Amino acid sequence: MKALILVGGFGTRLRPLTFTKPKPLVEFCNMPIVEHQVKALADAGVDHIVLAVGFRPEQMLDALKVMEEKYKIKISVSIENEPMGTAGPLRLAKDLIMDPSDSSDSLFVFNSDVICDFPLREMKAFHVQNDAEATIVVTRVKDPSKFGVVVHDASGKVDRFVEKPTEWVGDCINAGLYILKKKVIDRIQPKPTSIERETFPSIAAEGGLFCMTLEGYWADVGQPKDFLAAVKLYLEAETKKGGNSPMSGGSPHVASPLSVTTQCTHPHSDRADFIHPVLIDPTAKVGEGGKIGPNVVIGPNCEVGDGVRLRDTCLLEGAVVGNHSCVTNSIVAWGARIGSWVRVDDNSVIGEGVSVAHEVYLHNTLVLPHKDVKETNREPSKIIM
Structure with a gap:
């Protein structure tokens, strides 16, 4: 067929x-x-x-x-x-x-x-x-x-x-x-x-x-807000499935690239406070003293610093979140780097290769790829080009 x-x-x-x-x-x-x-x-x-x-x-x-x-x-x-x-x-x-x-x-x-x-x-x-x-x-x-x-x-x-x-x-x-x-x-x-x-x-x-x-x-999942809402639904559904689901038995659990069938506990799971459900690639690194979840996906080769708060957020491959930063209801794309003491929230999308300076606040902001962001934005729906 x-x-x-x-x-x-x-x-x-x-x-x-x-x-x-x-x-x-x-x-x-x-x-x-x-x-x-x-x-x-x-x-x-x-x-x-x-x-x-x-x-x-x-x-x-x-x-x-x-x-x-x-x-x-x-x-x-x-x-x-x-x-x-x-x-x-x-x-x-x-x-x-x-x-x-x-x-x-x-x-x-x-x-x-x-x-x-x-x-x-x-x-x-x-x-x-x-x-x-x-x-x-x-x-x-x-x-x-x-x-x-x-x-x-x-x-x-x-x-x-x-x-x-x-x-x-x-x-x-x-x-x-x-x-x-x-x-x-x-x-x-x-x-x-x-x-x-x-x-x-x-x-x-x-x-x-x-x-x-x-x-x-x-x-x-055609737009960022719906994409993030879908992550919550997907992780909740996988958690309920049990068995071979990557989310069964509690979290954090990991998935190899291009697959959601591998199940194990992340080696860094004792470093931070995880709130179910969380899905982490095995190559990701998680620092100490943070709070991760619920509804968080951390992709391959991502780095999450010490004291970081992540909630309702996706980090795509190679994304870095610096120490003591808070990212909620947002997507951080491939290779983007979030500095320390940064806050990103409310359906923000940080494009590929973006660099966000320390202590910046981005509210409901779309940042196009490969931009250096050095100033705070509180204006809703702003696009940084």
């Missing part, structure tokens, strides 16, 4: 991280975002994944080769020379999808920003049981007025879609995970097309669209 992942374009919502890497290769909990999806698909028996890419595909090739070897799965790239929406890429990749060597009549389709429990075997069974032309996964939200709501009956048959409803019609929204019969591709014109606004409503009108409700956690 095949799968297509809609990678899309520039990743503007996740800047400044995507100034350095294509969004699919940005590490989420010490593993590239796209690898979470590749692993789930491989575990579900998919043997060929097509990535529909519209931006810097050449930067992804080496990482994809590593994933091919690791998961024993074929990964191809379909390149969009112009934006094709969310349905157009399926038509563009038709020759790869309709490979006669694949006997399956359906394929998985993912939005690349989604992180969840990926109930793929359950999706496939539901799809086959209903003989659906298309199956979409939906998730319940507290405030559906911000989304497009999927209206369906008790069997899961989709009746219609209501965009940002002003009165109650339901609380289920599209979660960005689908199974489509391959014949759906013939519905799509070779031009920019929306699968949500054009393809799915047309299938629903003919009675061929079904939805399955996701019971576990779900998150869109």
Whole structure:
């Protein structure tokens, strides 16, 4: 069985991280975002994944080769020379999808920003049981007025879609995970097309669209605030799994690069006060007397000084946090260096290779890569260029 992942374009919502890497290769909990999806698909028996890419595909090739070897799965790239929406890429990749060597009549389709429990075997069974032309996964939200709501009956048959409803019609929204019969591709014109606004409503009108409700956690990691919220959901879910989960049995636990399957206690776990859950790469160094957690991810070769406070924060590979600094609700990117007695908070994102001087305070600040920051910023949503 095949799968297509809609990678899309520039990743503007996740800047400044995507100034350095294509969004699919940005590490989420010490593993590239796209690898979470590749692993789930491989575990579900998919043997060929097509990535529909519209931006810097050449930067992804080496990482994809590593994933091919690791998961024993074929990964191809379909390149969009112009934006094709969310349905157009399926038509563009038709020759790869309709490979006669694949006997399956359906394929998985993912939005690349989604992180969840990926109930793929359950999706496939539901799809086959209903003989659906298309199956979409939906998730319940507290405030559906911000989304497009999927209206369906008790069997899961989709009746219609209501965009940002002003009165109650339901609380289920599209979660960005689908199974489509391959014949759906013939519905799509070779031009920019929306699968949500054009393809799915047309299938629903003919009675061929079904939805399955996701019971576990779900998150869109396409922008920094949501990325950090997703870290909390992911770590909580991994903690509950037990067994081979890196978070089982308490924390801190570690994960090797490109993997979240290795489980052990970090060698520096007696130096600081850890508040569950925390995920640390084994190569990271943690100083004494600090307080780490909850909902903290520390990547490969990071250095955390003495007396440091980290909470609801991600340190990407090679990041350094100096003595007695406090970083909360923020992302510190690859190789960035935070000085001593620094405070960073409120959805700040410190770009690759940034240097923040001692005793600086950064509030809700985006710092572009390779900048030297020597002055405090308290202005919300400021971008330091």
